[in-house]
Amino acid sequence: MTDQSNNPHDGEDSDEVNPFTMLLRSEEGNNESVPLQNQLYNLQSIQSAISIRQLPSQGLSFQLWPAAATLVNLLDGRFHLHPSLSAFLAGKRVRILELGSGTGVVGIAAAATLGASVTVTDLPHVLPNIQFNVDLNSGVLENNGGAVDVAALSWGEMKDMEAIGREYDLLLGSDVVYHDHLYDPLLKTLRFFLLGGERKTAFVMAHLRRWKKESAFFKKAKKVFDVEIIHNDPPLDGSRIGVAVYLFVAKSIDK
Numbered sequence: 001m002t003d004q005s006n007n008p009h010d011g012e013d014s015d016e017v018n019p020f021t022m023l024l025r026s027e028e029g030n031n032e033s034v035p036l037q038n039q040l041y042n043l044q045s046i047q048s049a050i051s052i053r054q055l056p057s058q059g060l061s062f063q064l065w066p067a068a069a070t071l072v073n074l075l076d077g078r079f080h081l082h083p084s085l086s087a088f089l090a091g092k093r094v095r096i097l098e099l100g101s102g103t104g105v106v107g108i109a110a111a112a113t114l115g116a117s118v119t120v121t122d123l124p125h126v127l128p129n130i131q132f133n134v135d136l137n138s139g140v141l142e143n144n145g146g147a148v149d150v151a152a153l154s155w156g157e158m159k160d161m162e163a164i165g166r167e168y169d170l171l172l173g174s175d176v177v178y179h180d181h182l183y184d185p186l187l188k189t190l191r192f193f194l195l196g197g198e199r200k201t202a203f204v205m206a207h208l209r210r211w212k213k214e215s216a217f218f219k220k221a222k223k224v225f226d227v228e229i230i231h232n233d234p235p236l237d238g239s240r241i242g243v244a245v246y247l248f249v250a251k252s253i254d255k
């Protein structure tokens with residue numbers, strides 16, 4: 001099973017990043033593609049490693065992406081102490097929803113490092129590999145008070161969103177802005193979770209800018225959300241651009 005239709009490499013304009021540098025950095029921190037089936041992440045904050053199975057032959061949803069590595073590193077550092085984020089993570093068992101999880105690495109790392117309850121989501125055909133990775137890391141999750149559920153969430157699908165509910169403190173996403181036909185469904189999803197519920201919720205998104213057209217996504221997003229960059233990674237090898245991490249919150253009405 002492949003998901004070529006969502007392939008971010010397929011003949012788009014102004015490719016500012018060599019697609020072959022888009023695969024995840026290896027543990028040593030260089031930017032080589034990782035042909036490994038299983039990738040180990042050492043999480044220093046909990047002195048444990050998580051292991052993630054990739055199935056690259058099955059398509060982009062089954063691989064690890066640089067933006068995911070950035071989010072994992074942030075989670076493993078002082079993520080919960082970041083001034084813009086601490087309000088969403090303080091004083092309770094945090095509930096997190098991850099969009100477009102792919103391999104599940106970010107959600108699993110979030111559950112383990114924050115002792116959080118995380119729902120990781122993606123298209124239905126991606127879920128078995130995510131569940132495999134959750135099960136693979138069940139010991140680390142248990143030891144650190146984290147829990148991960150896996151659920152189908154196709155962006156913009158009201159029945160999926162309603163089934164998942166709005167009881168989240170934080171949404172996470174890495175490398176989810178890459179194909180223009182997905183901008184509106186993703187924005188509809190963000191409006192549902194960030195604007196519709198009782199809880200004040202934020203979306204933290206790690207993003208590697210590949211194409212100029214992506215500015216259309218941010219332009220639309222800024223009509224509804226306050227968007228700030230909370231972290232920048234240095235550029236990947238051979239490119240001018242690194243991963244940026246954005247925080248989206250509902251626009252404050254008193255502006």
Ligand SMILES: C[S@@+](CC[C@H](N)C(=O)[O-])C[C@H]1O[C@@H](n2cnc3c(N)ncnc32)[C@H](O)[C@@H]1O
Nearest residue numbers: 061064065068100101102123153154155174175
């Ligand atoms: C480039 S991959 C990034 C995966 C993962 N977040 C990472 O950084 O390693 C984009 C992800 O978005 C998911 N995706 C694409 N279209 C989607 C949709 N309409 N609804 C939900 N997820 C979608 C894909 O299945 C894939 O897992």
